Amino acid sequence: MTKRAYQICSRCIMDTTDPNITFDGRGRCDYCHNFDESIKPSWRTDERGERELLEIAAKIKKAGEGKDFDCIIGLSGGLDSSFVTYIAKEKMGLRPLLFHVDGGWNTDQAVSNIERLVDGLGLDLFTEVIDWEEMRDFQLACLKAQIADQDLPQDTAFFSTLYKFARKHNIKHIITGSNYSTECCREPEEWGAYPGIDRTLIMDIHAKHGTIPWKTFPIVDVFTYKIYYKYVLGMEVVKPLNLVPYIKSEAETLLGEKFGWQKFQHKHHESRFTRFYEDYWMPRKFGYEKRRAHFSSLIMTGQMTRDQALERISKPEMDEHFLEREFEYVANKLSISVDELRALFDGPNKTFNDYKNKRYWIGVGSSVMRRFGLEKRLFR
Numbered sequence: 001m002t003k004r005a006y007q008i009c010s011r012c013i014m015d016t017t018d019p020n021i022t023f024d025g026r027g028r029c030d031y032c033h034n035f036d037e038s039i040k041p042s043w044r045t046d047e048r049g050e051r052e053l054l055e056i057a058a059k060i061k062k063a064g065e066g067k068d069f070d071c072i073i074g075l076s077g078g079l080d081s082s083f084v085t086y087i088a089k090e091k092m093g094l095r096p097l098l099f100h101v102d103g104g105w106n107t108d109q110a111v112s113n114i115e116r117l118v119d120g121l122g123l124d125l126f127t128e129v130i131d132w133e134e135m136r137d138f139q140l141a142c143l144k145a146q147i148a149d150q151d152l153p154q155d156t157a158f159f160s161t162l163y164k165f166a167r168k169h170n171i172k173h174i175i176t177g178s179n180y181s182t183e184c185c186r187e188p189e190e191w192g193a194y195p196g197i198d199r200t201l202i203m204d205i206h207a208k209h210g211t212i213p214w215k216t217f218p219i220v221d222v223f224t225y226k227i228y229y230k231y232v233l234g235m236e237v238v239k240p241l242n243l244v245p246y247i248k249s250e251a252e253t254l255l256g257e258k259f260g261w262q263k264f265q266h267k268h269h270e271s272r273f274t275r276f277y278e279d280y281w282m283p284r285k286f287g288y289e290k291r292r293a294h295f296s297s298l299i300m301t302g303q304m305t306r307d308q309a310l311e312r313i314s315k316p317e318m319d320e321h322f323l324e325r326e327f328e329y330v331a332n333k334l335s336i337s338v339d340e341l342r343a344l345f346d347g348p349n350k351t352f353n354d355y356k357n358k359r360y361w362i363g364v365g366s367s368v369m370r371r372f373g374l375e376k377r378l379f380r
């Protein structure tokens with residue numbers, strides 16, 4: 001097979017590091033086409049969006065009558081979840097329970113942002129702490145598995161814990177900060193964005209590389225929450241940020257002025273592990289820059305110019321000295337030596353296809369959802 005010549009989109013900065021990207025005659029990529037043709041026409045943040053937002057709010061309030069909370073919001077302290085918390089309370093008039101999952105990697109800034117929001121909005125916060133020995137074993141197993149998706153343990157922990165809690169307490173509405181404004185360009189799964197929580201994949205990684213049983217670690221499979229929780233239990237995921245004007249810089253300013261919330265240097269920097277993984281491990285070991293998708297979303301939605309994005313991506317977010325210190329911190333935190341972490345870093349890269357998985361069936365499920373217009377972002 002001949003290697004494909006390098007190409008970068010003439011409008012955003014997605015490029016051939018996504019092996020399946022395609023370009024039209026003007027050099028525009030299929031992510032841009034998907035945004036123009038599939039997302040933009042149905043994305044309304046004007047009075048039509050507001051009307052819809054208020055209708056949804058009325059429905060959630062009615063379903064929650066007589067209960068302590070009418071919905072639940074997973075709060076990481078990052079921008080999307082913080083801003084949606086503000087919208088849910090102040091614009092929708094909801095009574096959310098804020099739910100935080102502590103996987104052991106919170107930055108101080110994330111913790112402080114959560115405290116400020118909780119105090120400022122007068123809401124209740126419930127924090128669930130993941131068993132650190134199991135978390136550590138899961139993370140080490142993923143590192144040994146050499147897959148690109150090193151955020152699998154944190155993502156699994158955060159979403160599964162939230163779903164389990166909502167189910168146990170019979171909370172029907174889950175509010176998420178998921179949005180088009182900063183995430184319309186979804187990174188391809190080769191870059192470690194595996195679509196959904198796949199128990200088969202996780203248990204195979206555990207069988208091959210785990211060293212202790214993962215007894216308490218929460219794992220709710222993608223088909224359980226997409227089918228059973230949704231259609232049998234009637235649980236609904238609501239995405240209010242697609243119905244209001246959501247401009248990243250304006251949201252940061254608003255949260256700062258109202259609550260003393262502090263903005264992060266970049267998306268996902270609320271977790272010290274994710275910051276290290278996306279700024280160091282992923283680009284240097286696998287050659288994938290998740291920021292390429294983050295910035296492309298901002299270009300498509302008119303919040304950043306292509307030149308600004310090219311300038312930012314030409315160097316890491318954090319400086320070399322900082323990243324070296326973080327390398328040591330991650331090794332220490334996982335109770336391995338810096339040399340052991342270095343050996344894992346230098347090991348041969350693999351993909352989720354080297355493990356048992358349900359990727360084919362997840363693909364079938366998401367094509368069905370796209371056909372019915374339930375998913376507009378490009379999954380492949």
Ligand SMILES: [Zn+2]
Pocket residue numbers: 009010011012013014028029030031032033
């Ligand atoms: Zn593009």
